Amino acid sequence: MKLSDKVQLCNLSPMRKFHPYAVDAVKRGRKIYHLNIGQPDIETPPAFFNAIRNFEQDVLEYAPSPGIPKLIHEIQKYYANIGIDYQQDEILITTGGSEALQMLMLSILDNGSEVIIPEPFYPNYNTFVRSAGGVICPLTTTPEEGYHYADREKIEALINENTRAIMFTNPGNPTGAVLTHDELRMLADIAKEHDLYLIGDEVYREFVYGGEPLMSIGQIAGIEDNAIIIDSVSKRFSACGARIGTIISKNKALMQQLLKFCQARLSVATLDQIASAALYSVDGSYFDAVREEYKLRRDTCVKKLHDIPGVVCSEPKGAFYLMAKLPVDSADNFQKWLLTDFEDNGETVMFAPGDGFYATPGKGSNEIRIAYVLKQEKLERAMDLLALGIKAYNARNN
Amino acid sequence: MKLSDKVQLCNLSPMRKFHPYAVDAVKRGRKIYHLNIGQPDIETPPAFFNAIRNFEQDVLEYAPSPGIPKLIHEIQKYYANIGIDYQQDEILITTGGSEALQMLMLSILDNGSEVIIPEPFYPNYNTFVRSAGGVICPLTTTPEEGYHYADREKIEALINENTRAIMFTNPGNPTGAVLTHDELRMLADIAKEHDLYLIGDEVYREFVYGGEPLMSIGQIAGIEDNAIIIDSVSKRFSACGARIGTIISKNKALMQQLLKFCQARLSVATLDQIASAALYSVDGSYFDAVREEYKLRRDTCVKKLHDIPGVVCSEPKGAFYLMAKLPVDSADNFQKWLLTDFEDNGETVMFAPGDGFYATPGKGSNEIRIAYVLKQEKLERAMDLLALGIKAYNARNN
Numbered sequence: 001m002k003l004s005d006k007v008q009l010c011n012l013s014p015m016r017k018f019h020p021y022a023v024d025a026v027k028r029g030r031k032i033y034h035l036n037i038g039q040p041d042i043e044t045p046p047a048f049f050n051a052i053r054n055f056e057q058d059v060l061e062y063a064p065s066p067g068i069p070k071l072i073h074e075i076q077k078y079y080a081n082i083g084i085d086y087q088q089d090e091i092l093i094t095t096g097g098s099e100a101l102q103m104l105m106l107s108i109l110d111n112g113s114e115v116i117i118p119e120p121f122y123p124n125y126n127t128f129v130r131s132a133g134g135v136i137c138p139l140t141t142t143p144e145e146g147y148h149y150a151d152r153e154k155i156e157a158l159i160n161e162n163t164r165a166i167m168f169t170n171p172g173n174p175t176g177a178v179l180t181h182d183e184l185r186m187l188a189d190i191a192k193e194h195d196l197y198l199i200g201d202e203v204y205r206e207f208v209y210g211g212e213p214l215m216s217i218g219q220i221a222g223i224e225d226n227a228i229i230i231d232s233v234s235k236r237f238s239a240c241g242a243r244i245g246t247i248i249s250k251n252k253a254l255m256q257q258l259l260k261f262c263q264a265r266l267s268v269a270t271l272d273q274i275a276s277a278a279l280y281s282v283d284g285s286y287f288d289a290v291r292e293e294y295k296l297r298r299d300t301c302v303k304k305l306h307d308i309p310g311v312v313c314s315e316p317k318g319a320f321y322l323m324a325k326l327p328v329d330s331a332d333n334f335q336k337w338l339l340t341d342f343e344d345n346g347e348t349v350m351f352a353p354g355d356g357f358y359a360t361p362g363k364g365s366n367e368i369r370i371a372y373v374l375k376q377e378k379l380e381r382a383m384d385l386l387a388l389g390i391k392a393y394n395a396r397n398n
Numbered sequence: 399m400k401l402s403d404k405v406q407l408c409n410l411s412p413m414r415k416f417h418p419y420a421v422d423a424v425k426r427g428r429k430i431y432h433l434n435i436g437q438p439d440i441e442t443p444p445a446f447f448n449a450i451r452n453f454e455q456d457v458l459e460y461a462p463s464p465g466i467p468k469l470i471h472e473i474q475k476y477y478a479n480i481g482i483d484y485q486q487d488e489i490l491i492t493t494g495g496s497e498a499l500q501m502l503m504l505s506i507l508d509n510g511s512e513v514i515i516p517e518p519f520y521p522n523y524n525t526f527v528r529s530a531g532g533v534i535c536p537l538t539t540t541p542e543e544g545y546h547y548a549d550r551e552k553i554e555a556l557i558n559e560n561t562r563a564i565m566f567t568n569p570g571n572p573t574g575a576v577l578t579h580d581e582l583r584m585l586a587d588i589a590k591e592h593d594l595y596l597i598g599d600e601v602y603r604e605f606v607y608g609g610e611p612l613m614s615i616g617q618i619a620g621i622e623d624n625a626i627i628i629d630s631v632s633k634r635f636s637a638c639g640a641r642i643g644t645i646i647s648k649n650k651a652l653m654q655q656l657l658k659f660c661q662a663r664l665s666v667a668t669l670d671q672i673a674s675a676a677l678y679s680v681d682g683s684y685f686d687a688v689r690e691e692y693k694l695r696r697d698t699c700v701k702k703l704h705d706i707p708g709v710v711c712s713e714p715k716g717a718f719y720l721m722a723k724l725p726v727d728s729a730d731n732f733q734k735w736l737l738t739d740f741e742d743n744g745e746t747v748m749f750a751p752g753d754g755f756y757a758t759p760g761k762g763s764n765e766i767r768i769a770y771v772l773k774q775e776k777l778e779r780a781m782d783l784l785a786l787g788i789k790a791y792n793a794r795n796n
């Protein structure tokens with residue numbers, strides 16, 4: 001039986017590539033510190049669980065296809081607080097930001113359509129784009145330049161008749177890069193001039209560590225038809241398992257098409273929507289505390305990395321990831337070796353090798369992504385293991 | 399900005415087409431009996447809600463991408479009970495049967511690929527097939543023949559080089575048709591001979607009213623690589639709002655591709671999976687009672703329909719839908735009129751007009767789908783309103 005061409009161009013997750021080696025290492029008694037996946041350890045606000053416990057209907061019915069009105073209303077209020085007014089029909093609830101991206105790509109891409117995305121990028125973008133028949137046109141950045149991508153000339157050089165959109169995660173996964181207001185306005189200007197969708201994956205919006213507050217693409221006037229926001233409760237409220245996301249746009253023609261997908265899959269999980277609505281009652285002090293915690297962790301990571309000779313790493317400005325270039329021949333080989341041959345007091349460490357975050361072949365092979373989602377003490381130990389590992393790895397053949 | 403060609407070939411839901419007229423009728427004080435949507439009124443087993451209330455972790459984490467092992471294990475046990483042994487990696491948990499269908503179509507269809515589906519069919523199939531670049535090749539059936547579709551000659555006449563799969567809902571939505579064991583074996587034989595996927599959407603498996611028990615395509619030996627089962631807790635346990643489905647196949651190459659989509663969307667909602675695992679502890683008496691209730695309702699519908707002069711309707715053998723041909727010029731016009739001009743003691747009725755269930759233009763225009771998901775007394779009244787409506791509608795210009 002035939003498989004589709006498009007699915008064969010998709011990849012399995014690079015974050016899970018070394019899972020079998022990890023399982024084997026654990027069997028041999030190793031303790032592994034996980035810096036490889038973005039699962040926060042922050043407590044989910046109890047309001048979520050309380051709302052679910054208080055559900056009192058006898059029949060767990062479908063929710064309305066566009067989302068339950070209460071959750072949409074809470075999201076409207078949240079955006080009104082940052083100065084953006086959205087109507088109810090400009091917000092569709094999705095099963096995580098993931099479904100929002102899948103529906104969006106199917107709605108805007110034909111075979112051969114291109115989406116400009118700064119690389120390194122969130123690897124699952126590739127599956128969403130490829131499965132819709134499109135291709136990622138990478139805007140290559142480098143560790144030496146701090147993964148800076150807002151370069152008008154470079155971006156415009158990539159635009160051609162097949163280009164449909166410019167997409168970015170802001171704050172960035174995997175780099176932690178945050179666009180300045182001027183940079184975002186410049187991107188908006190390009191999108192408007194070339195009649196492109198401008199897709200801002202802003203699921204890490206709360207996690208910015210200093211400097212000016214994050215600007216959302218929804219805050220820029222004049223690009224109402226271009227701008228599409230992807231958002232989610234997963235990271236904001238440490239509620240990844242709820243799978244509640246949203247896609248937001250004032251582009252009525254696009255929203256009408258997206259509604260077809262919402263109706264085709266009937267609805268998003270009812271209880272998770274009710275509980276997610278309750279999350280929006282969390283007050284600002286929750287975010288202040290979480291932000292402060294992540295900032296400390298970021299500082300720890302950056303300091304430890306700067307102490308390792310040969311590492312290239314800029315200070316990330318947001319999210320809870322960073323990319324670093326290591327003084328090793330191959331991050332893939334190094335990670336495998338850390339799981340098969342290395343230990344320090346019975347412990348080792350995992351990260352995500354960098355090549356899976358690039359579309360350009362050969363790029364990122366000595367880079368890694370670190371997700372700083374461990375508590376301070378564990379994080380310090382994990383970073384020390386990384387330093388010890390690099391030293392031992394490079395000393396093997398000396 | 400451009401929209402994809404494929405999304406523009408998808409449709410909004412025909413079940414929701416008359417929603418604005420219904421809203422208006424309610425504003426004018428009308429009471430509407432809803433036979434138009436398949437939302438069961440049966441109580442969700444309390445085991446679901448209890449499992450959620452007992453969740454005690456502080457962080458609502460992502461579940462594993464293929465699904466939580468406990469739920470997969472419960473599904474393995476359920477299938478073992480009907481004589482089918484599935485390994486853990488032959489079952490993937492999805493966000494409803496809907497996501498299973500979306501992932502499947504993206505995995506097996508290229509632009510121009512064809513899927514043979516008996517019409518009338520579940521309208522959302524069109525969105526899943528179209529959004530993957532494919533097209534439904536309809537196997538047309540008629541009310542006069544009880545929507546019978548298992549005809550080898552007719553099916554083989556539709557197979558060409560673009561055909562990738564034969565797909566059907568069994569028991570059928572919208573027709574309630576149930577394949578006999580011999581018919582299913584014949585379909586399996588065709589799929590094997592022509593190297594096609596055989597996709598059995600078996601979400602209504604428990605709802606068969608008499609005769610031999612339903613045969614699953616998983617029970618047929620020799621088509622392990624062809625057979626794909628779509629299943630869900632939505633109808634089985636009246637848990638539509640949980641959005642928990644599954645895709646099951648022994649075709650390892652296919653499952654490996656599907657896993658790419660599972661990983662790309664990270665996971666299915668954690669709590670809904672935990673709670674759905676608890677549903678499988680419900681004992682057989684639950685299904686017996688539910689089945690008996692639906693059978694009574696079916697009998698009521700069929701009896702009432704047979705009493706209306708000019709209606710063509712066979713007795714459906716399963717699910718909780720039936721299709722009927724009405725003695726009206728247009729089911730669409732009739733439905734609209736029922737909402738705008740008709741009332742009996744302030745009440746009216748809604749069904750789903752038939753044309754949305756057909757791919758062939760012009761087909762089904764005087765047919766309707768009835769979902770018998772109302773309690774006996776309400777159902778009788780709804781059917782009486784239908785009879786009164788037909789009479790009054792046809793008397794308008796006399």
